[in-house]
Amino acid sequence: MSELQSRNVPVTIARLARHLGLSAGTVSRALNNYPDIAEKTRKRVQKAALELGYRPSSSARRLARGIIETVGFVLPTTRNQHSDPFLAEILNGLASELSLHDWDLLVASVPKGQNEIDVINRLAGSGKVSGFVIARTRREDDRVNYLRKSGLPFVAQGRTDTPDDYSWLDIDNEQAFMDAVSYLRDLGHAKIAFLGGDPTLNFAWQRRNGYLRAMADQNGHIGVGYLIDGVTDELSAFHATRRLLTITEQDRPTAILCVTDAVAIGAMQAITHAGLTVSRDISIMGFDGLPIGEAVQPALTTLHQDSYEIGREVGRMILDLCTNSPSAPTQTLWQAKLTPRASVNRPGGNPA
Amino acid sequence: MSELQSRNVPVTIARLARHLGLSAGTVSRALNNYPDIAEKTRKRVQKAALELGYRPSSSARRLARGIIETVGFVLPTTRNQHSDPFLAEILNGLASELSLHDWDLLVASVPKGQNEIDVINRLAGSGKVSGFVIARTRREDDRVNYLRKSGLPFVAQGRTDTPDDYSWLDIDNEQAFMDAVSYLRDLGHAKIAFLGGDPTLNFAWQRRNGYLRAMADQNGHIGVGYLIDGVTDELSAFHATRRLLTITEQDRPTAILCVTDAVAIGAMQAITHAGLTVSRDISIMGFDGLPIGEAVQPALTTLHQDSYEIGREVGRMILDLCTNSPSAPTQTLWQAKLTPRASVNRPGGNPA
DNA sequence: AACGGTACCGAAAGCGCTTTCGGAAGTCAA
DNA sequence: TTGACTTCCGAAAGCGCTTTCGGTACCGTT
Structure with missing residues (x-):
């Protein structure tokens, strides 16, 4: 308790181990719930980790485990701004679902002079993301075609003309x-x-x-x-x-x-x-x-x-795709709900 | 050329080095433009890297250099959905600016039962982001207060009631x-x-x-x-x-x-x-x-x-904050542009 | 011919974590 | 008491990259 996290010197696993008189490996296994750790020391380690404010470095963790735990979302390039009132909601739902599993959402845009493929390529190539979510699909969509043949996990929010062999969620x-x-x-x-x-x-x-x-x-x-x-x-x-x-x-x-x-x-x-x-x-x-x-x-x-729910479901789908072994594509079709209000009436204006 | 990127076996720097008959260190320095590499071999390395499709792993790179190169954006928790038509545009501008410098944008949402502070804490603590951008500031804003005292670099899009000692960009x-x-x-x-x-x-x-x-x-x-x-x-x-x-x-x-x-x-x-x-x-x-x-x-x-430009400028600001040594906060005030159209007229309806 | 100087590259340590492997205790039965 | 198991932990290698350090080879001087 006396030596709290001191800001400038981040507390590493080695520090924590020394503090506890244990080895780094033991601390790691204790925190990751390996079975070969005495319950007593596990508690001790967890308590100390909390007190010292230990947070495993995600870069190191990812490097060691060879995982990414991040999905990429490439913002659709659209000429007229504000054109998509759903985007924010979809992102919200998506990020929410991902965060439940400690995954991250990386949002990228397409700079002038590049296209979406370049961006996808760069993100996946440098190991920044393990999968993609794309939105606003076109009937013939370069992104989908590229991702399809690349073998990268991805979920499309919206189908294309040939929607058979990949995962998507769409409104009917x-x-x-x-x-x-x-x-x-x-x-x-x-x-x-x-x-x-x-x-x-x-x-x-x-x-x-x-x-x-x-x-x-x-x-x-x-x-x-x-x-x-x-x-x-x-x-x-x-x-x-x-x-x-x-x-x-x-x-x-x-x-x-x-x-x-x-x-x-x-x-x-x-x-x-x-x-x-x-x-x-x-x-x-x-x-x-x-x-x-x-x-x-x-x-x-x-x-x-419901854009938020669409985002969440897409999140579940991409998580499933990234974590489980490759399986058949999941394709989900949701029905929109008709909401009658006053702008529609019988022809001639006689109230319905 | 014969041995192109074979998908399942990602090409690491060691592979590339072996291919070239060089050491990994040399390859690294060649690609990162160190001065102590013969121009001839630098060209050779760059060419081979391109051909083999070598992409440095960002986790490894980040771990080795102790950098993050990612800014976090915590989506504002808002009760009524679609309430912010600017968010998407701001994100777009922000991501664009960041990508110019090979930085990433991590978008997080606030799960039920947590608050923004928890999310900020988690992202920064595990070294996932090196700074934050926040939007939709309140007059009294917990996020700003927390970030302020935490010492983390951040830029607020919008001020608070006491805007003196941090960086922000706001519309006047x-x-x-x-x-x-x-x-x-x-x-x-x-x-x-x-x-x-x-x-x-x-x-x-x-x-x-x-x-x-x-x-x-x-x-x-x-x-x-x-x-x-x-x-x-x-x-x-x-x-x-x-x-x-x-x-x-x-x-x-x-x-x-x-x-x-x-x-x-x-x-x-x-x-x-x-x-x-x-x-x-x-x-x-x-x-x-x-x-x-x-x-x-x-x-x-x-x-x-112009939300897109706001996003870009905020991007420049946070980049500056994260890369340069701590300096005085930058505070930018932009003027909105009055756009007269037909909905305003002289009282009484006489055309202006 | 010996010297200092420069250009260039390899070796190796290290970033912070995970995970395998082996070994020291402790446990139990024969 | 011995042997065979368990239980639990330390040691060490390794993830893919960066960066310091040192050393060879070559250059031009005296």
Whole structure:
């Protein structure tokens, strides 16, 4: 107790051993719960370690054991900033899950002039990470292709076009948008438009497919100009919706399905701005479950996904992949939850 | 060339040395640009290293040199999710800057049952990070207090109430909101309300102070109920604004200054919903520069801060702190940029 | 031819930890 | 009392790299 951790001189295992009159090896085995240590000395060692504030150096530990216990996350390179309100939540969930097992999360970005592959390569090559989590997958994704053939453990949050031989966790976007179409049609909507995002991003592509498939299955008619791609944020949504509103009232959609909540908000703005009323004149539906959807007038009907839980599950998956012997890839599909609110109504504005 | 990196057998410095007929020490010095290596052999070593795909193990390197080259970022524990649209951008900027110097960013979250101090302690104690970046500072911040007395290098993004003896980068929130008040008063607004956030968070407190101080300086009158605290998101903003609108038209504010853009959006919704028109009846002003502000109708007047650049600068600061000998704390104050848009107008709705 | 000086490289110790191996006690049965 | 086990701990090697130290070989001077 008298010789507490003195800041400048970090307490090593050798120090601790000398203090106890034991050898370093014994101290190590005591702390790591080896069976060949007398219970009495184990207690003694643990007590002293606590008192002296001993913390094993993770570099030394990793070197000696040949382990890494760190997963890498390469931030998606996205042109428009703030575009991903989930990233922080996913990171939070991921880091939480990892920390339960004393693993670390290394976050890297892609510097100008490099691509994601370079970064992945560097991190894995120098032994800084033992696996990767990637997000925002594209239909055709270089990162996935590279990781796949490299043999490195990785989990993708979101699939690609050929998702068979690797591990991923994805939202069932296609089903979600089929559900959305059904929901709207059940309310009486026949003229349903779709504001789609960047179709090279797989989540947007899947939602687009869900819309198309459900419309086809249910003999829906997709009017001219009903499907608009490349709507990625509020502003482009605003303009896209204005274009929709130029359609004659006869042919104009009575409902607009939006690829994200952000797009939905932009669409609502355009409708209101055009002197129409959301829900009465045109129903709007989004996807994400952003908090803003509750505050907007009328409140936004949406499909909800829990980013934090996605992060945690992805964490479990990558841990499993990194610690256990190579097994078959785990592939998890989660359903989004439809959250009906006021922005969707029967066509013509009669309350449902 | 014949014996390329064979995946399962990582190429160590010893391997490389044997391959070259040199000693490990020589190879190490060659690659690290020691002066006592013949230029010819240095080239030879570098070439072979490239060909064999040699990557020094970062654990070994760190252990041998006694360095860490990693900064820790503890994710702020926030009750309402998605509440911080900047976090991802700040992380991006931070990671970018760090990677320029081959430093890493370790992101940790606070598991249930622990607090931020525990996490900081653990990361620093086991030598996983050599410094910290913290964000979302409170007026009285345990993390800052702890780090301050621990002697660990750290940079705070945002100050505390007693910001003298540590390094930080902050936006001049007080000045920004004084500017905002001036801007509104110059347009003729006398009745200016303020929707403030969580006053224990310093940025919200500073903005509140800016409002109060400017109103006092300019002999403005703060009407009853004009100042509402605890408005943190769109929904609470919606309700708070409804409360403002219950004031008689005579005394009702002609402009509402909002602590964030998200709050401003909620306020706009409430105004529109009440049958009034933003900008003509009531001017709205936010802070952040979110993209949604451009899409909303009318477009939101705001004060802009560039999160990515904030992240980069914080990166430079923490690098400086970690690599150089302890010096005086660097304290940087950045000004937000006022971005006039349509949501602010002269009182009475006459275009400015 | 002997000298000091320089350029270059190998040997070896060490970073802090883990883990195998062997040996000194102690235990028990015959 | 001896032998065979256990129990428990120390010694030592090793993880992959860095860095100091010293030594050889070569250079140019006197």
